Amino acid sequence: MFFWKTIEDYGINLKLLSGFIGSAQAIVGDWSSTATKSKRMKQALAFPRPSHVSAVRSWRNLPGISVRAFASIADQSRGGLPRFYSDVLPSSKGDAVRVQGDEFWHMAKVLRLRVNDRIELFNGRGAVVEGCIDSIDRTGVNFLASEEPKLVNLKSIQWHVFAAFGSLKGGRGDWLVEKCTELGASSITPLLTERSSSMADNRIDRLHRVVLAAKKQCQRLDEMKLNPPVKIQDLLPLITGAKVAFVAVAGATPLCKTFHNSRLDAGGLIIIGPEGDFTEKEVEMMTQSGVTAVGLGPCRLRVETAAIALLSSLMLFSDAEASHPLLPQMRYSSQE
Numbered sequence: 001m002f003f004w005k006t007i008e009d010y011g012i013n014l015k016l017l018s019g020f021i022g023s024a025q026a027i028v029g030d031w032s033s034t035a036t037k038s039k040r041m042k043q044a045l046a047f048p049r050p051s052h053v054s055a056v057r058s059w060r061n062l063p064g065i066s067v068r069a070f071a072s073i074a075d076q077s078r079g080g081l082p083r084f085y086s087d088v089l090p091s092s093k094g095d096a097v098r099v100q101g102d103e104f105w106h107m108a109k110v111l112r113l114r115v116n117d118r119i120e121l122f123n124g125r126g127a128v129v130e131g132c133i134d135s136i137d138r139t140g141v142n143f144l145a146s147e148e149p150k151l152v153n154l155k156s157i158q159w160h161v162f163a164a165f166g167s168l169k170g171g172r173g174d175w176l177v178e179k180c181t182e183l184g185a186s187s188i189t190p191l192l193t194e195r196s197s198s199m200a201d202n203r204i205d206r207l208h209r210v211v212l213a214a215k216k217q218c219q220r221l222d223e224m225k226l227n228p229p230v231k232i233q234d235l236l237p238l239i240t241g242a243k244v245a246f247v248a249v250a251g252a253t254p255l256c257k258t259f260h261n262s263r264l265d266a267g268g269l270i271i272i273g274p275e276g277d278f279t280e281k282e283v284e285m286m287t288q289s290g291v292t293a294v295g296l297g298p299c300r301l302r303v304e305t306a307a308i309a310l311l312s313s314l315m316l317f318s319d320a321e322a323s324h325p326l327l328p329q330m331r332y333s334s335q336e
Contacts, residue, residue: 166199
């Protein structure tokens, strides 16, 4: 009685309600029959599954094979095992060391490595050791050496970069340090000049992290020193004592022409000025100390661009001389 009373109160037409319910049932019935027909049609028209698709899906369930195994093979093809920094390395095969801090976070949280995954540890001073992750906890990773540590012969060519990049903003200084590390610079020293007279102390800590990340990325094992800033007056004695020193100066003799007058197989100093270049007084002081001014083309270059252009040119040319001992002799004899 309550239900019918409610319908009468709201003035609902029973015939209209009955018609609406019937229409809804018809729609649902049509939809279900259409879905059934569509399903049957797909089954009738379905093609056989290609064998290679079944094979790709089946290897996931095979014992001893996983997606991680294929990922490790791909990592090796791109340059070997994942490599991480550790100041202390195992002294021999079977020894273990503990890795914590940022490198542990990179292993466990970023790359999500697991127990028994193979990795390499290097100390940034020419030593590297291969092994695996023995255990993982909340604070670190225990690394177990599977081979004896290897000591890589350090390169004899050493180019030391002095660049006035203290005033660079927007990550340009980080980019300069990163690329110099990848190209093989032996050291990078921020240079304080009249037009770039300061550098924040907190930037040095950040640049150390940039150097470490760049060394891991380019698989570099030897040391790359990041020195504290020096004034140009303190640079003059280093120029005097160096075998060869180049400074990039706008309008100077092109770099390629100076190759014929310098021996580059042992390295030397590379000096890059600030935005706006060195002052005439600074160039004169360095020239009197024995530096060779070189030009890097007709265009005006940024500080980081000039550093990369000069370093890459000298690294390639000096490496060619070191690899072919007769090349410098032939070059000098042709001049005579």
